[in-house]
Amino acid sequence: MTLTELRYIVAVAETRHFGHAAERCHVSQPSLSASVKNLEEELGVTLFERGKRGVFLTEAGAQIVAQARRTLEEAERVKTVARQGRDPLKGVLRLGIIHTIAPYLLPQLVAALRRDAPEMPLDVEENTTANLDRMLKAGELEAVILALPYGGPGIETVPLYEEKFRAVAPAKHALARKKSVAVEELDAGELLLLPVGHCFRDQVLDACNEFSRPPEAGRQGNSLETLRSMVASGLGISVLPATALTARHVSPLVKSIEFSAPCPVRRVALASRRGFHRPAALEKLVGAVRELDLPVTAL
Amino acid sequence: MTLTELRYIVAVAETRHFGHAAERCHVSQPSLSASVKNLEEELGVTLFERGKRGVFLTEAGAQIVAQARRTLEEAERVKTVARQGRDPLKGVLRLGIIHTIAPYLLPQLVAALRRDAPEMPLDVEENTTANLDRMLKAGELEAVILALPYGGPGIETVPLYEEKFRAVAPAKHALARKKSVAVEELDAGELLLLPVGHCFRDQVLDACNEFSRPPEAGRQGNSLETLRSMVASGLGISVLPATALTARHVSPLVKSIEFSAPCPVRRVALASRRGFHRPAALEKLVGAVRELDLPVTAL
DNA sequence: TGAGGGTCATAGGAAAGGGCTATCGAGCCT
DNA sequence: AGGCTCGATAGCCCTTTCCTATGACCCTCA
Incomplete structure (x- = not known):
């Protein structure tokens, strides 16, 4: 599990679209897809339901994305603290x-x-x-x-x-x-x-x-x-x-x-x-x- | 900034010794040293004072390590949530x-x-x-x-x-x-x-x-x-x-x-x-x- | 019904990041 | 002065990650 992967799943959750999420993260769609899949396998949970109607968060996915947001927030604060301590x-x-x-x-x-x-x-x-x-x-x-x-x-x-x-x-x-x-x-x-x-x-x-x-x-x-x-x-x-x-x-x-x-x-x-x-x-x-x-x- | 780097600086902060920290993290001492240095450069802050008397946390380092701990904790919770949602x-x-x-x-x-x-x-x-x-x-x-x-x-x-x-x-x-x-x-x-x-x-x-x-x-x-x-x-x-x-x-x-x-x-x-x-x-x-x-x- | 477009997954190769071993250099201690 | 400790550096390798190209699937619309 990496911070990058967490950023990816948050982006997918927010855009409900792998392509748009990839764009927002400045990576190609296959890279993002692979990373998301990788994380899903590591966690042993399907985070997103990929359907032709669009991408949906699963029940577990919603909770995990929420936790991912918290994690990323704390990670951002590391940088903030660093800026203050510079x-x-x-x-x-x-x-x-x-x-x-x-x-x-x-x-x-x-x-x-x-x-x-x-x-x-x-x-x-x-x-x-x-x-x-x-x-x-x-x-x-x-x-x-x-x-x-x-x-x-x-x-x-x-x-x-x-x-x-x-x-x-x-x-x-x-x-x-x-x-x-x-x-x-x-x-x-x-x-x-x-x-x-x-x-x-x-x-x-x-x-x-x-x-x-x-x-x-x-x-x-x-x-x-x-x-x-x-x-x-x-x-x-x-x-x-x-x-x-x-x-x-x-x-x-x-x-x-x-x-x-x-x-x-x-x-x-x-x-x-x-x-x-x-x-x-x-x-x-x-x-x-x-x-x-x-x-x-x-x- | 990666979760691995955060784990490394927490280990160094706790052991006050690059070699012991590397051992705890199951990596070689040079790898850990390089990662720590890398993070310090990215954050623009010296986290540790390396002296012959030992390794000391700087003021900014102490705050950043504390924030790193929080981040790692939240990251761990991602796994916990995943386990529960499996x-x-x-x-x-x-x-x-x-x-x-x-x-x-x-x-x-x-x-x-x-x-x-x-x-x-x-x-x-x-x-x-x-x-x-x-x-x-x-x-x-x-x-x-x-x-x-x-x-x-x-x-x-x-x-x-x-x-x-x-x-x-x-x-x-x-x-x-x-x-x-x-x-x-x-x-x-x-x-x-x-x-x-x-x-x-x-x-x-x-x-x-x-x-x-x-x-x-x-x-x-x-x-x-x-x-x-x-x-x-x-x-x-x-x-x-x-x-x-x-x-x-x-x-x-x-x-x-x-x-x-x-x-x-x-x-x-x-x-x-x-x-x-x-x-x-x-x-x-x-x-x-x-x-x-x-x-x-x-x- | 068949062509076209949209969307995510897969494949294969290139670049980079991170790891390791070996070695260095500074400084302490005897 | 020489040995020792410990972190930094160098050089190399391999895993990871990323990209482009392509595939599979399905919906849509003529």
Whole structure:
């Protein structure tokens, strides 16, 4: 049974004439006759009564033709769906973003994309690098925004921007009065960090590699905003990325102090699988990020 | 786009592996690859992302595969419908019967068929010979039970039975006391007939061809039962076929008198289009009629 | 009644589509 | 670097499908 055969029997049913049906289907009458007969034999049912008075649908034929119409309709919809899906800027883009970037990038990014690529909504997964890596490789995500270094076989990355880290301390803390601070000056005992698993935690520890041991338990917050609150409450000091310290995030209780050179930074990139089929979607995403008003250095 | 191609992409989507999908579809991997590629080109959409990490469905691919599944489902139903329609004794039989036969044949016929061919319900059209002829030739009916002579190009008839005509008169009418009557004895002025268009009217007039002119207006009834009532009311005499005069139709007010030889008769037949695709259904119908307990002579 | 026209089926050969085997090439892994 | 996995490509073959020509049948009309 083929879609062509189904088209043929629908045409015969509608024209009640093999010749006219053949014409409509742009084939010769013998071809159409043979196809119809072939289908009748495969189905084991006589679909049409061929009489000198004309062609009539049999009882079974009527039901089968009706079902054939439904089938052809669904088949047509395959093409319709394909047409709609042809535009790479159309259709959901499944994007992963790590916890320490998402809250500070997403609001502006979503707004920008809604303007530049209105038919490409984002399906955002906020998670840790390890989980996003797994999901990207498993095909559950099309792209991931995370901190470098990141890569591996089959993965392509596009650097987006580099952002500086800044120290944050309670307004009344001695540090708060300084204009800048060297990483070595930070007191490991006071430092508040994200839990294990967050790459930002490792980056901070890396930058301040003078800290021989991680801070004791109780000196952790589950998100950068939690850390900020903890600092505001005077529980200690911490380090945040610049994007978490824009005007919209300021608090009178927390002062941020820039690091003296060499200032620790992190590089943020967009990662995707090599050979991803919608490069245009990625380019749009990269372009949108680069045009955002962020306290970062473009790469 | 072919159903085979749709089957292939569904298999690839489910296995996420061209080789395994090919195995499932009982084709070689290159054949399947080529078909998938072919479909992708026809649709203008990349359905699968082929990476070394595996095969992933694209956004558009997911939608298209879902639609392909629906299409294949509908296609499967074509076969299901065909299976159900394969039995010639299954499915409605559209049967026409003339007005002067239907009321006396149908009740018993329907009962018999419900027993012998329970999956072949009758869709009965009661009408005049002229209308039934048109409907049969137009394919709106599969068979017609009517009085001979009937036929023509493309039409086949099977004689069913022959039934005698009988005169009917009010119980107090002089005729009612006779044991038999010759057609010539009937009084044309008293005779009640069906309206023009009923073949039975013509048959009665034919049999009693001594009547030079049809009876005047007002001496007509729209059905045999109306004629019987009119006779019962003493409005005149009439002629009815034997099947309208069985025990279940007797009335104390109406007497029926048989005709002396040569007794006028009508021959009832089953007509169908030559080449009708369900001869078994017709045979069943003929058999059922012949086994009925009717006051007729089988043919 | 016999010629003509209409309609679907059959026959035979050509073109194309789809299948197979063998092989390639890219990329991963050891 | 070499082996392995996996999808793509190449080249060939065969089945399927299509076309033209013709046949069979039957209705119609002179």
